[in-house]
Amino acid sequence: MSADLANVAPEAGVAKPDALLVADGVTRRFGGLTAVRVDHLEIQRGAITALIGPNGAGKSTLFNVLSGFDRADAGSWSFDGHDISKRPAHRVARRGMVRTFQLTKTLSRLSVMENMKLAARHQRGERLALAVLRPLWRSQEREIERRADELLERFRLSHMRDEYAGTLSGGQRKLLEMARALMVRPTMVMLDEPMAGVNPALTQSLLGHITELRDEGMTVCFVEHDMDVVMGISDWVVCMAEGEVVAEGPPRAIGKNPAVIDAYLGKQHDEPESRPDDE
Numbered sequence: 001m002s003a004d005l006a007n008v009a010p011e012a013g014v015a016k017p018d019a020l021l022v023a024d025g026v027t028r029r030f031g032g033l034t035a036v037r038v039d040h041l042e043i044q045r046g047a048i049t050a051l052i053g054p055n056g057a058g059k060s061t062l063f064n065v066l067s068g069f070d071r072a073d074a075g076s077w078s079f080d081g082h083d084i085s086k087r088p089a090h091r092v093a094r095r096g097m098v099r100t101f102q103l104t105k106t107l108s109r110l111s112v113m114e115n116m117k118l119a120a121r122h123q124r125g126e127r128l129a130l131a132v133l134r135p136l137w138r139s140q141e142r143e144i145e146r147r148a149d150e151l152l153e154r155f156r157l158s159h160m161r162d163e164y165a166g167t168l169s170g171g172q173r174k175l176l177e178m179a180r181a182l183m184v185r186p187t188m189v190m191l192d193e194p195m196a197g198v199n200p201a202l203t204q205s206l207l208g209h210i211t212e213l214r215d216e217g218m219t220v221c222f223v224e225h226d227m228d229v230v231m232g233i234s235d236w237v238v239c240m241a242e243g244e245v246v247a248e249g250p251p252r253a254i255g256k257n258p259a260v261i262d263a264y265l266g267k268q269h270d271e272p273e274s275r276p277d278d279e
């Protein structure tokens with residue numbers, strides 16, 4: 001664990017010594033269902049934070065809201081001291097916070113390189129620039145391509161550069177998702193289940209890439225179901241259940257936290273079905 005987090009109390013909503021992202025009162029409702037109601041959450045700069053919790057806990061919804069891909073019904077959140085609540089995704093990305101997305105059908109029909117270029121344009125929100133600054137755009141295009149090649153090399157996808165993204169294996173897709181997110185040199189990446197559908201050989205490689213990003217100073221927050229992965233690479237773990245943050249702590253302690261056990265097994269797990277006194 002990074003030394004900075006060593007003295008942080010393992011409590012839901014606890015303050016961090018150097019918080020990059022700070023969220024308050026974030027609520028997202030879908031009809032009658034409150035998918036997210038996070039009172040307070042801080043994400044430590046330069047650390048790997050895992051977001052865990054049972055299915056339907058609200059993890060992806062929280063990611064979507066914080067990164068500007070979904071709207072909140074209430075709440076505010078700041079990134080590096082700047083209020084980014086209610087900002088669209090490309091403005092959040094411009095501030096330095098980017099989330100990964102699974103490759104959609106449309107993206108599968110584009111080449112790996114086209115995917116990389118598209119990520120840069122979308123994250124920068126360049127529609128206006130395209131219309132107004134064509135000459136500048138051409139030189140930007142070259143810079144984008146140079147950056148893309150650099151990242152494809154780093155993630156060992158150079159040989160797939162001109163292939164359709166749809167032909168990539170599950171693990172290669174995850175690498176491409178990560179590479180796409182890095183096109184705009186973010187300070188924080190939010191990875192949604194980066195290991196899902198990845199074979200064990202590539203899992204190691206992906207884990208290596210994630211810790212490498214942290215070691216280079218990037219802040220990483222990821223949603224993950226695989227506890228071995230969580231234990232293996234996170235500096236801090238946040239557990240959600242029914243929309244709320246119910247526990248936080250270092251990975252070695254989180255599995256023993258009663259609130260985490262309750263979240264996964266249901267509160268009734270420690271209540272015997274019938275007590276001897278009842279008889």
Ligand SMILES: Nc1ncnc2c1ncn2[C@@H]1O[C@H](COP(=O)(O)OP(=O)(O)OP(=O)(O)O)[C@@H](O)[C@H]1O
Nearest residue numbers: 030033034035053054055056057058059060061062
């Ligand atoms: N667009 C939507 N419309 C209606 N309900 C939604 C929508 N998105 C999410 N929900 C509901 O909000 C709740 C939280 O979902 P969310 O996907 O955020 O959970 P999660 O923790 O990411 O789950 P999982 O681990 O299964 O991906 C769920 O009950 C889900 O059905």
